[in-house]
Amino acid sequence: MNQQEITSLLQREADAILHIPVNEQYDRAIDLIVERIHHKKGKLVISGMGKAGQIGQNMATTFCSTGTPAIFMHPSEAQHGDLGILQENDLLLLITNSGKTREIIELIDLAKGLYPETPIIVITGNKDIVLAQQADVFLLTGNPKEVCPLDLTPTTSTTVMTVMGDILVVGTMKRIGFTAADYAKRHHGGYLGDKSREISH
Numbered sequence: 002m003n004q005q006e007i008t009s010l011l012q013r014e015a016d017a018i019l020h021i022p023v024n025e026q027y028d029r030a031i032d033l034i035v036e037r038i039h040h041k042k043g044k045l046v047i048s049g050m051g052k053a054g055q056i057g058q059n060m061a062t063t064f065c066s067t068g069t070p071a072i073f074m075h076p077s078e079a080q081h082g083d084l085g086i087l088q089e090n091d092l093l094l095l096i097t098n099s100g101k102t103r104e105i106i107e108l109i110d111l112a113k114g115l116y117p118e119t120p121i122i123v124i125t126g127n128k129d130i131v132l133a134q135q136a137d138v139f140l141l142t143g144n145p146k147e148v149c150p151l152d153l154t155p156t157t158s159t160t161v162m163t164v165m166g167d168i169l170v171v172g173t174m175k176r177i178g179f180t181a182a183d184y185a186k187r188h189h190g191g192y193l194g195d196k197s198r199e200i201s202h
Contacts, residue, residue: 010148017145017157018164030122030138031172033092037120038069039177043090045071048079050104052155053096053162060094060166066187067170068179076104084111093121098142098158100127109135124165126158140165 002010037043045064049057057073064071074083087093093112097105100123109132112119123136126144133139142165145157173179181200 037092041090047094049096056162098126100125100130
């Protein structure tokens with residue numbers, strides 16, 4: 002790729018981020034996270050298939066390091082016993098670009114069968130799906146066109162999902178008053194551990 006092609010690709014990714022729909026659903030999502038995890042002492046259970054699942058794994062670890070207990074649950078493994086990780090006061094965050102991922106749709110029914118009152122946050126690129134009626138919070142990606150030349154490989158969509166996860170993490174950190182001292186307690190090793198201890202002293 003030449004420099005012009007790379008610059009164009011970067012511009013398309015940046016434009017997709019800037020066109021993420023911004024509305025009150027983010028506040029509602031953060032309200033649920035604070036209520037279920039920080040007030041009722043549940044945890045955030047994140048799930049997604051394929052590339053969306055990899056983004057979910059990253060979200061879970063980022064939430065954990067910033068004071069919000071979270072875990073990634075693979076939606077297929079949930080059907081073979083891993084659903085047992087779900088507890089009464091937990092919150093589900095489901096990620097599916099198409100909104101039609103069979104395992105995610107089935108996971109909602111399975112989770113509700115175990116704990117009917119479990120709230121659900123959905124991140125998706127498709128507003129015209131059955132999940133829209135089942136979700137307590139519905140966060141749209143803006144359904145950007147992938148930078149993949151085939152418009153198939155999750156590229157721009159996963160970039161946008163990552164940023165949306167960052168919004169939820171940062172919003173939750175601010176809401177709970179998470180400090181560098183709090184960070185240092187959870188991140189002992191490496192450069193970030195050293196930096197957080199320096200800031201907190």
